[in-house]
Amino acid sequence: MAAGFVISAPASGVGKTTLTLALARAWRNRGLNVQCFKSGPDYIDPAFHAAATGRASVNVDSWAMDRVAISHLVCRGADADVVLAEGSMGLFDGVAARGVSGTGATADIAEMLGWPVLLVIDPSGQAQTAAAIAAGLRDYRPGVRLAGVVLNRVASPRHEDLVRRALNDSGIAVFGALPRHAEISLPKRHLGLVQAEEQGEIGKLIDEAARFVAEHVDLDAVLRSAASWSPQPAAKGLNVTPPGQRIALARDAAFSFVYPHMLEAWRAAGAEISTFSPLSDEAPDASADVCWLPGGYPELHAGKIAANARFRSGLRAFAETRPVHGECGGYMVLGTALTDADGVRHEMTGLLGLETSFAKRRMHLGYRLAALAAPMPGHRSGARLRGHEFHYSTILAQPDTPLAVVHDPTGAVIAETGSQRGHATGTFFHLIAEDR
Incomplete structure (x- = not known):
C-alpha cells in the first residue's frame, strides 16, 4: 500500500514544486520509495521530480487522457511507499469545456484517484483571510478532500500564529509553516523553471529544500493524512503509435x-x-x-x-x-x-x-x-x-x-x-x- 496525495494551491507561483521536491527528497532520505506525477501539461517539472526521487515521473492529464490511460500511468507507483501528484495552477483551474475525462484541473485527478489534497498557501499580505481561502477550496467540490495546509513564506512568528489560529478555528490542519528562504528558490525563465538538466547544483538545492522543510513541517502527520492506495492494473495502456521503428x-x-x-x-x-x-x-x-x-x-x-x-x-x-x-x-x-x-x-x-x-x-x-x-x-x-x-x-x-x-x-x-x-x-x- 502506498500513501497517496495531491499537492496543490490556490494559484500558480505559491511554491508547489519546491514543496513537492522537498517532501520527496526528505522521505527518500528516510529510506522510503517515492513516486511523483505531474497533473497537467507541464514538461519541465517531471525532470525535477526524477532528480528528487531517482524515479521517472510522468504527466497525468484529465483533459487529454481517459481514465484508462491515467490508471495505466499511475500504476508505476504500485511499488512505492509514497506517491505525490503535483498540481498545476490552482486546485480547480481548468478549461471551460470538458475534455476526455475532465477539464484538466488538478481536482479531477484528486477525485479520480481518491487522494486528499495537501494545500500550499502563501499568506503574504494577509492573515485570517488565508483560512477563508482554504475553507472555500475545501468546500467547493464534494468529491475532493482536503488533508491540510502547509504555509509558505510566512513573515514572522506573529503572522504565523494569526494564520494558524484562523485555520484551526476552521477545522483545517496545519502541517507546518515555512519562513521566507530565498536560497531554495528555483530559477525561472519565460516558459517556467529553468530545466533540471541545466542546473548543475540541482541536487544540492533539493537537499537544502528537504532539510528546510523537514525542520518546519510535520512529515509524519502529512503521511498519516494521505490515502492508502493500491492501484489496479489498467486493462490497456496509452493509445500511442510510435512515429517509426x-x-x-x-x-x-x-x-x-x-x-x-x-x-x-x-x-x-x-x-x-x-x-x-x-x-x-x-x-x-x-x-x-x-x-x-x-x-x-x-x-x-x-x-x-x-x-x-x-x-x-x-x-x-x-x-x-x-x-x-x-x-x-x-x-x-x-x-x-x-x-x-x-x-x-x-x-x-x-x-x-x-x-x-x-x-x-x-x-x-x-x-x-x-x-x-x-x-x-x-x-x-x-x-x-x-x-x-x-x-x-x-x-x-x-x-x-x-x-x-x-x-x-x-x-x-x-x-x-x-x-x-x-x-x-x-x-x-x-x-x-x-x-x-
Whole structure:
C-alpha cells in the first residue's frame, strides 16, 4: 500500500514544486520509495521530480487522457511507499469545456484517484483571510478532500500564529509553516523553471529544500493524512503509435520539451530511440526511419543552430527520403527563419516555410484538439490529436499546406494549423494523446 496525495494551491507561483521536491527528497532520505506525477501539461517539472526521487515521473492529464490511460500511468507507483501528484495552477483551474475525462484541473485527478489534497498557501499580505481561502477550496467540490495546509513564506512568528489560529478555528490542519528562504528558490525563465538538466547544483538545492522543510513541517502527520492506495492494473495502456521503428530524437538544451509518457509508450511499442544534439552540430542517425524535433528553447540558441552546418545539412538530407516532425520549437527550427528577442533574424533549416519572431512577444497558451488533414509520423490523416501549446513567438509566415484543423477547448478554430511539405511536418502543440 502506498500513501497517496495531491499537492496543490490556490494559484500558480505559491511554491508547489519546491514543496513537492522537498517532501520527496526528505522521505527518500528516510529510506522510503517515492513516486511523483505531474497533473497537467507541464514538461519541465517531471525532470525535477526524477532528480528528487531517482524515479521517472510522468504527466497525468484529465483533459487529454481517459481514465484508462491515467490508471495505466499511475500504476508505476504500485511499488512505492509514497506517491505525490503535483498540481498545476490552482486546485480547480481548468478549461471551460470538458475534455476526455475532465477539464484538466488538478481536482479531477484528486477525485479520480481518491487522494486528499495537501494545500500550499502563501499568506503574504494577509492573515485570517488565508483560512477563508482554504475553507472555500475545501468546500467547493464534494468529491475532493482536503488533508491540510502547509504555509509558505510566512513573515514572522506573529503572522504565523494569526494564520494558524484562523485555520484551526476552521477545522483545517496545519502541517507546518515555512519562513521566507530565498536560497531554495528555483530559477525561472519565460516558459517556467529553468530545466533540471541545466542546473548543475540541482541536487544540492533539493537537499537544502528537504532539510528546510523537514525542520518546519510535520512529515509524519502529512503521511498519516494521505490515502492508502493500491492501484489496479489498467486493462490497456496509452493509445500511442510510435512515429517509426527507429527514431532519431533531438535532445539537448534547445530541444527537450517532450512528455516522458510519450517516449515510454514508443519504447513499450517496440521502437528504438537514438538521440542527437543539434547544438553540438550532430546530424540525425542515418539508420533511423524518422526524425523528431521536440520543443524547447531554440530562440535562446538560434545563432548556434544557424551556424551548425553539419546539423542543418544532415537534417535536410534525412528529409529527402524519410519523415521529419517538429513540435513547437522544433517546428520553428524546421522553418525558414527565426527572429530572436533582440530582433536578429537567423536562418533555420528551411524544410518548411514557417517564419517566426520573438521580437514582439505574444503568448500562445492552451489545450489543442487537432484533426489531421494529412498524415504525420505515427498518425493517419483524420486522426484526432490532443496536445498543449505554450510559446511566445509570433508567426510571420506559415505558407505551406496546413497539417491540421486545430481547435482550442471552446471549439474555436485557431491559426496555428501546423504545416506539411514533402516529408516534413510540424505543429505548434506538443502531443499528449490520440483520441481512442
